[in-house]
Amino acid sequence: MAKEDYETVIGLEVHAELSTKTKIFCSCPTTFGAEPNTHICPVCMALPGALPTLNEKVVEYAVKAGLATNCEIERDSKNDRKNYFYPDLPKSYQISQFDKPLCKNGYIEIEDDNGKPKKIRILRIHIEEDAGKLNHNEFSGGSLVDLNRAGVPLIEIVSEPDIRSSSEADRYLKKLKSILQYIDVSDCKMEEGSLRADVNVSVHKVNTPFGTRHEMKNMNSFKSIQRAIDYESEEQISDYENGKEVEQETRRWDDVAGRTYTMRTKENAQDYRYFPEPDLVAIKLSDEYIKNIKYNLPEMPESRKKRYMEELGLSEKDANALTSSKAYSDIFENAGKICNNYKAVCNWLTSDIARILNEKELEPEQIPFTAEQLAELIELIDNGEISTKIAKTVLEEMFEKPRFPKKIVEEKGLVQISDEASIKKVVDDVLEKNPQSIIDYKNGKDRALGFLVGQAMKETKGKANPKLLNKLFLEELNK
Numbered sequence: 001m002a003k004e005d006y007e008t009v010i011g012l013e014v015h016a017e018l019s020t021k022t023k024i025f026c027s028c029p030t031t032f033g034a035e036p037n038t039h040i041c042p043v044c045m046a047l048p049g050a051l052p053t054l055n056e057k058v059v060e061y062a063v064k065a066g067l068a069t070n071c072e073i074e075r076d077s078k079n080d081r082k083n084y085f086y087p088d089l090p091k092s093y094q095i096s097q098f099d100k101p102l103c104k105n106g107y108i109e110i111e112d113d114n115g116k117p118k119k120i121r122i123l124r125i126h127i128e129e130d131a132g133k134l135n136h137n138e139f140s141g142g143s144l145v146d147l148n149r150a151g152v153p154l155i156e157i158v159s160e161p162d163i164r165s166s167s168e169a170d171r172y173l174k175k176l177k178s179i180l181q182y183i184d185v186s187d188c189k190m191e192e193g194s195l196r197a198d199v200n201v202s203v204h205k206v207n208t209p210f211g212t213r214h215e216m217k218n219m220n221s222f223k224s225i226q227r228a229i230d231y232e233s234e235e236q237i238s239d240y241e242n243g244k245e246v247e248q249e250t251r252r253w254d255d256v257a258g259r260t261y262t263m264r265t266k267e268n269a270q271d272y273r274y275f276p277e278p279d280l281v282a283i284k285l286s287d288e289y290i291k292n293i294k295y296n297l298p299e300m301p302e303s304r305k306k307r308y309m310e311e312l313g314l315s316e317k318d319a320n321a322l323t324s325s326k327a328y329s330d331i332f333e334n335a336g337k338i339c340n341n342y343k344a345v346c347n348w349l350t351s352d353i354a355r356i357l358n359e360k361e362l363e364p365e366q367i368p369f370t371a372e373q374l375a376e377l378i379e380l381i382d383n384g385e386i387s388t389k390i391a392k393t394v395l396e397e398m399f400e401k402p403r404f405p406k407k408i409v410e411e412k413g414l415v416q417i418s419d420e421a422s423i424k425k426v427v428d429d430v431l432e433k434n435p436q437s438i439i440d441y442k443n444g445k446d447r448a449l450g451f452l453v454g455q456a457m458k459e460t461k462g463k464a465n466p467k468l469l470n471k472l473f474l475e476e477l478n479k
Helices: 055-069 166-182 222-241 289-293 301-311 316-323 326-339 342-360 372-384 388-401 405-412 420-433 435-444 448-460 466-477
Strands: 006-017 080-081 092-097 103-111 115-127 133-136 142-147 154-159 197-205 214-219 249-254 261-266
Touching: 006 166, 006 222, 006 435, 055 103, 055 115, 055 166, 055 289, 092 115, 092 466, 103 166, 115 166, 133 466, 166 197, 166 326, 197 326, 214 261, 214 388, 222 249, 222 261, 289 405, 301 316, 316 326, 316 342, 326 342, 326 372, 342 372, 342 388, 372 388, 388 405, 388 448, 420 435, 420 466, 435 448, 435 466, 448 466
Parallel strands: 214 249
Antiparallel strands: 006 154, 006 197, 080 092, 103 115, 115 154, 133 142, 197 214, 249 261
């Protein structure tokens, strides 16, 4: 059978660290990057007799995430113990939620691979605590335990197996990340582990029951997730075609080798011996509490997209690009307000800035300069102080060493030449050196003008005012 006869089935379990100031069951700070074992207390260290107290902000953030992803919010919920041993899990169990999650039956809408709208169903969103972290020492051959992360609050967002390709998975994850950032419940910094996904992949022949799945744990790169899905899909199809059984197991993705390796056979829910957490009371939510959170939700991506198209006249493509990330959307709105040129801000964000982000493999949240600095760059162009060509040079410098564009222009002597006498001299010199271009222009070859302007810009190192340059060339050529 051909590869086309198989369908890939993907389900994602996304863990997002919540942006609360303190941990889920104690008052220890959640700040990333502190010295090992400095943000700990008897509760998150699981010392005998230490009792947890649920952080109400965690419940609020989980409900916000549920409402933003079209979930039903449970009025009656509880915490459970999920039992398993791991060296950085001090209690040897994790406080999570089993049969009564806070949110269930939601969905996120994406485009499928044919560009058609598709709903990816969300089975549940529940709260739980994170484990600590093992720091492996290659030289001594041992590992050190850092418990700063133990007890940091998480929400786990579990999708139904509705995703059918690595590209759909990518769109779903990016949309989910964007939503969590818009409602300000998680910074979603994948490089810090704030957003990571367990990826379940299986294949089956079309119109037959789903196949046995493989799970890849704790993946925190969109590109790696896509590569891992494609690899697993091809491997499982190959196994079925060669008469091999695919066994349920947890696998590790090796990004360098570009393949997965078996870690262990996959546990099922009963292996964790879930039971209700006896040290915490049930979670009871009133209708008023949920309505209040819903009322205070910020403007979501779809609403911003509609507003950009209707009020600012942006194309659907541009509006989609700008609202794909809260950081992108915020810098667009703030810079546009300052320079009063939303179209120019949009053009810079969707072209040169997007290109540099892609080249440097940066996320929009990692743009190093401010909306005020971007607005000043556009104002310099609009005021005729620098050309677009010089602005591109300034932008590159803003990525390398962020500061206000005016300062960069002054430091590097990039001020645009707008003195008519100076530019006229350049025009005369270029025309004298290129008599054939004059003949070409008079014979109707309009491209000759572009060539001459380009030569003048080269002479002035891009500093000549392009409008004045064009005007003076046309005056001379039309004599």
